Amino acid sequence: MMTIKLPKGFLAGGIHCGLKKKRKDLSLFYSEAKCKCAALFTTNVVKAAPILLAIKKLKKNVYVRAVLVNSGNANCMTGKRGIADASRMIKSTASALRIPADLVIVSSTGVIGRVMNMKPVLSGIKQLARDISPEGLLHASEGILTTDRFCKVSARTFSVGGKKIRMVGVAKGAGMIEPNMATMLCYIMTDANISFGALKKALKESNGRSFNSITVDGDMSTNDTVMLLANGEAGNELIGNAGGGLKVFQKNLDGVTLDLAKMIVRDGEGASKLVEITVRGAGTEAEARKAARAIADSLLTKCAVCGGDPNWGRVASSVGSSGIRFDPDNMSITLDGVVFYRKGKPVPGVKNKAGSVFKGKNVSIDVNLFRGKAKACMYTCDISKKYISINSFYTT
Amino acid sequence: MMTIKLPKGFLAGGIHCGLKKKRKDLSLFYSEAKCKCAALFTTNVVKAAPILLAIKKLKKNVYVRAVLVNSGNANCMTGKRGIADASRMIKSTASALRIPADLVIVSSTGVIGRVMNMKPVLSGIKQLARDISPEGLLHASEGILTTDRFCKVSARTFSVGGKKIRMVGVAKGAGMIEPNMATMLCYIMTDANISFGALKKALKESNGRSFNSITVDGDMSTNDTVMLLANGEAGNELIGNAGGGLKVFQKNLDGVTLDLAKMIVRDGEGASKLVEITVRGAGTEAEARKAARAIADSLLTKCAVCGGDPNWGRVASSVGSSGIRFDPDNMSITLDGVVFYRKGKPVPGVKNKAGSVFKGKNVSIDVNLFRGKAKACMYTCDISKKYISINSFYTT
Numbered sequence: 001m002m003t004i005k006l007p008k009g010f011l012a013g014g015i016h017c018g019l020k021k022k023r024k025d026l027s028l029f030y031s032e033a034k035c036k037c038a039a040l041f042t043t044n045v046v047k048a049a050p051i052l053l054a055i056k057k058l059k060k061n062v063y064v065r066a067v068l069v070n071s072g073n074a075n076c077m078t079g080k081r082g083i084a085d086a087s088r089m090i091k092s093t094a095s096a097l098r099i100p101a102d103l104v105i106v107s108s109t110g111v112i113g114r115v116m117n118m119k120p121v122l123s124g125i126k127q128l129a130r131d132i133s134p135e136g137l138l139h140a141s142e143g144i145l146t147t148d149r150f151c152k153v154s155a156r157t158f159s160v161g162g163k164k165i166r167m168v169g170v171a172k173g174a175g176m177i178e179p180n181m182a183t184m185l186c187y188i189m190t191d192a193n194i195s196f197g198a199l200k201k202a203l204k205e206s207n208g209r210s211f212n213s214i215t216v217d218g219d220m221s222t223n224d225t226v227m228l229l230a231n232g233e234a235g236n237e238l239i240g241n242a243g244g245g246l247k248v249f250q251k252n253l254d255g256v257t258l259d260l261a262k263m264i265v266r267d268g269e270g271a272s273k274l275v276e277i278t279v280r281g282a283g284t285e286a287e288a289r290k291a292a293r294a295i296a297d298s299l300l301t302k303c304a305v306c307g308g309d310p311n312w313g314r315v316a317s318s319v320g321s322s323g324i325r326f327d328p329d330n331m332s333i334t335l336d337g338v339v340f341y342r343k344g345k346p347v348p349g350v351k352n353k354a355g356s357v358f359k360g361k362n363v364s365i366d367v368n369l370f371r372g373k374a375k376a377c378m379y380t381c382d383i384s385k386k387y388i389s390i391n392s393f394y395t396t
Numbered sequence: 397m398m399t400i401k402l403p404k405g406f407l408a409g410g411i412h413c414g415l416k417k418k419r420k421d422l423s424l425f426y427s428e429a430k431c432k433c434a435a436l437f438t439t440n441v442v443k444a445a446p447i448l449l450a451i452k453k454l455k456k457n458v459y460v461r462a463v464l465v466n467s468g469n470a471n472c473m474t475g476k477r478g479i480a481d482a483s484r485m486i487k488s489t490a491s492a493l494r495i496p497a498d499l500v501i502v503s504s505t506g507v508i509g510r511v512m513n514m515k516p517v518l519s520g521i522k523q524l525a526r527d528i529s530p531e532g533l534l535h536a537s538e539g540i541l542t543t544d545r546f547c548k549v550s551a552r553t554f555s556v557g558g559k560k561i562r563m564v565g566v567a568k569g570a571g572m573i574e575p576n577m578a579t580m581l582c583y584i585m586t587d588a589n590i591s592f593g594a595l596k597k598a599l600k601e602s603n604g605r606s607f608n609s610i611t612v613d614g615d616m617s618t619n620d621t622v623m624l625l626a627n628g629e630a631g632n633e634l635i636g637n638a639g640g641g642l643k644v645f646q647k648n649l650d651g652v653t654l655d656l657a658k659m660i661v662r663d664g665e666g667a668s669k670l671v672e673i674t675v676r677g678a679g680t681e682a683e684a685r686k687a688a689r690a691i692a693d694s695l696l697t698k699c700a701v702c703g704g705d706p707n708w709g710r711v712a713s714s715v716g717s718s719g720i721r722f723d724p725d726n727m728s729i730t731l732d733g734v735v736f737y738r739k740g741k742p743v744p745g746v747k748n749k750a751g752s753v754f755k756g757k758n759v760s761i762d763v764n765l766f767r768g769k770a771k772a773c774m775y776t777c778d779i780s781k782k783y784i785s786i787n788s789f790y791t792t
Contacts, residue, residue, distance in 0.1 A: 043717075044713060044716040044717045045715075045716040045717070045720075045721065045722060045724060046712050046713055046715070046716030046724045047716075047724075074709070076709065076712075077709060077712055077724065077737060077741075077742065078741065078742070079725065079740040079741035080740070080741075081741065111707075111709060112707075112708075112709020112710070112712060112713060113708060113709040113712070113736070113737060113742050114742070115742070221713060222709075222712075222713050222716060299695070311507075311508075312508075312509060313470070313472065313473060313507060313508020313509040313618075314508070316442050316473055316508065316509070316618075317440060317442055317508060317617060317618050319441075319442070320440040320441040320442030320443075320618060321439075321440045321441070321442075324441075325441065326441060328441060328442045328443075328473065329475065340509070341473060341509060344475040344476070345473075345474065345475035345476075345477065346473065346474070346509050346510070346511070
C-alpha cells in the first residue's frame with residue numbers, strides 16, 4: 001500500500017472495529033504537539049450528538065490533539081443516550097492516548113437514529129491508540145467512509161519564510177452532498193505555525209470556494225464537519241491575519257479543499273461524470289451562485305448529463321426558476337464548448353455537433369446572462385440508476 | 397372506448413398530427429357558447445411563446461371559445477419565430493372553427509428550444525376542427541400527454557339552485573412536477589354560470605391545495621398552465637363572489653383539482669407509490685408547508701420510499717435543513733402509522749414493525765413538531781430507476 005506522508009508530529013490510523021460488516025469503521029488523527037483548531041459544522045437544525053459537543057468545545061480558541069471518527073452510525077437523534085455515548089468515546093480516546101479529555105474531539109457518520117453499539121467502539125479505540133503511525137493516513141482515510149467508492153486524500157508541501165510546511169487532508173462524501181456542508185467529513189492537518197485568527201479565516205474562505213460550491217443530491221446532513229488542525233511543528237515564523245505567509249497558506253489550503261471537494265463530487269453515489277457549471281455575466285455574485293446552484297440541483301439536468309443528452313432547454317428552465325432576474329432573449333447557453341442558444345434563438349445547425357456533448361468524464365455547462373460582470377462556479381455530478389440502487393436500501 | 401360526458405355545450409377531440417412518432421399530439425377543447433376564462437401560468441422567468449401570448453390576452457376579463465394544445469414541442473426559447481408560430485396556430489384554429497381569433501388560446505408542451513414543425517400542426521388543426529364531439533374528451537386527454545403513462549380525467553356533477561352543473565377536468569404531468577405549477581397542463585370545463593371574480597378566486601384557492609401541493613422532482617417548467625372555462629349553459633342563477641353557490645362550486649372544483657393532482661403524482665416518471673406527507677404542530681402554516689416541502693423534495697427520502705426502507709432519519713434531516721425552527725428533542729416521526737421517533741429518542745422495539753412500512757401503493761410520512769396548531773400536506777411520489785431511464789434520453 002502506498003503511504004502519504006503526514007505533516008510533522010502527526011500520526012493516524014484506521015481499523016475495522018465492528019460497526020460495519022467488513023470495511024474499516026474507526027479512524028484516529030493524532031498530534032504529538034497541541035494543535036490550534038478551526039472547524040465548520042452543519043447548519044442543519046438536527047445535529048448529531050458529537051457535533052453538539054464539538055460546537056460547544058470550539059466556541060472558544062481551543063487546542064486539540066486527537067480526533068476520533070467512526071463510520072457506520074451517525075449517533076444522531078439518539079437523545080441523551082447519544083450525548084453520553086459521544087462523551088464516553090472522548091474519555092476513552094483520551095485515556096487510551098494518555099491525554100486530557102478536553103484535547104479530544106469525536107465525529108460520527110452513518111445511519112441516523114440508531115443507538116451506538118459501544119462495545120466494538122470502545123475496544124477499537126484501545127487498538128487504534130496502539131496502531132496509529134506517521135504512515136497510517138490511508139488507513140484513517142478509509143475508516144471515515146460510508147458509501148464512498150474511493151479514499152479522498154490531497155496534500156501540499158510549500159515554504160513560508162524558508163521553512164517547509166506540509167498540509168494533508170482527507171474527506172468523506174458520496175450521497176447527501178450539497179453546499180452548506182451536507183454529509184461530508186473533512187480533516188486537514190498541517191505543521192504550519194499560524195494564529196487562531198488566520199487559521200479560522202483561511203478555512204472559512206477555502207470552504208466557500210470548495211465544499212460550499214458542490215452539490216450531489218441537494219440533501220443537507222446532520223453530521224457535516226470540516227476541521228483544520230495546525231500543530232506549529234514546521235517551526236516557521238507565526239503566520240498572522242495578513243501578509244505573504246497567509247497568502248501562501250491560503251493558496252495551498254484552497255488547493256487541498258478544492259481537490260477534496262471535486263473528489264467528493266466525482267464519487268457522488270452512482271456518478272460517472274464531473275459537471276462544472278459556470279454562470280457569468282450576472283448582476284451580482286449572489287445571483288450567479290443562485291442560478292448555478294439551480295442548474296446543479298436540477299435532477300433533469302443531471303439525468304441529461306448521465307445520458308449524454310444535450311438538453312439545454314432544461315438548463316434554461318432551471319435558471320428561469322432560480323428566482324433571479326434576467327432576459328431569456330439575451331442569454332447564451334454553451335455545453336462542453338458548443339453554443340446551443342444565443343440571444344433569443346437556438347443556434348442553427350448545432351444539432352450536428354450535439355453528438356460530442358456530455359460524452360467525457362469532465363463536462364461543462366456555461367451560461368452567460370449578459371447583465372453584468374459577476375460569475376460563480378458550482379460542481380456537481382450526474383445521476384444514474386446506481387444512485388437509486390444505493391439509496392433505496394441503505395438502512396435495511 | 398369509454399366516454400366521459402362533457403359539460404353542456406362543450407366539444408373536444410385529440411389526434412396524431414405528426415409532432416410525435418405515434419401517440420396523439422394535438423387536442424382541442426371547444427365551447428359552442430362563449431366561456432369566461434380563469435387561468436394560472438408558470439412563474440418561471442423563461443416562458444414558452446404560447447404562454448406569453450395567453451398571459452397578455454388574459455390580463456383582462458376575456459371570453460374564450462377554443463383551446464388548442466399540442467404535445468411534443470414546448471415552443472419555448474424559440475424567439476420571435478416561436479411567437480409567430482403560436483400566433484399562426486391561433487389564427488388557423490379560429491379560421492377552421494369559424495370564430496374570431498381573440499376567442500382562441502393555444503398551449504404547448506414537450507421539448508424546449510426546438511422550432512415548431514408547423515406543417516403537421518396546421519393540417520392537424522383542420523382535421524381536429526372536424527373531429528371534435530361531445531364524446532371526444534378522452535381523445536383530447538390523450539393528445540396533451542408527453543411521458544405520462546395514463547390519461548388524467550376527473551368529473552363532478554352537482555346542483556346549484558336546482559340546476560344540474562357538470563365539471564370535467566383533464567391534466568398532463570409526469571416529470572418536472574412541483575409546486576408553483578411546474579410542467580403541467582390542466583384544463584377544466586364547466587357549464588356553470590359564474591362571475592369572472594368568483595371563477596378566478598375559486599381557481600386560485602383550489603390550485604393552492606392541489607397543484608401547488610405536489611412535487612415529483614423539484615424542477616419548474618416553462619409551460620405550466622391551469623385553465624378553467626365556464627360557459628354558463630347550465631342556466632343556473634349567477635354564482636357570485638360569496639354565498640352557497642360558490643361554496644358548492646369551490647368544493648367540487650377542489651375535488652377535481654385534487655383528483656388530477658394526485659394522478660399527476662402517481663404518474664410521476666417511473667413512480668410506483670403515492671406519498672402523502674403531513675407536517676403538523678407547526679407554528680404557522682407557512683412553516684409546516686416549508687418542512688413538508690423539504691421532505692417531499694428529498695431525493696434520499698424518495699429513494700427510501702421506493703426501496704420500502706423506513707429511513708426516518710432522512711425525514712428528520714430534511715426538516716432540519718428546511719430553514720424552519722423546531723426542537724429535534726421534541727418532535728415525532730410516524731411512517732405508515734408506525735411511530736419511529738418520539739420526543740428525543742427512537743421508539744424501542746420499533747424495528748420489529750419496520751417490515752410493514754412503505755410497502756403499499758399509498759404511503760404516509762407524518763411529522764409532529766409540537767410547537768403550534770398549524771399543519772400542511774404535500775403529495776409526492778417515490779423515485780425509481782425508471783425515472784433515470786426516462787429522463788436520460790428525452791431529447792435524443
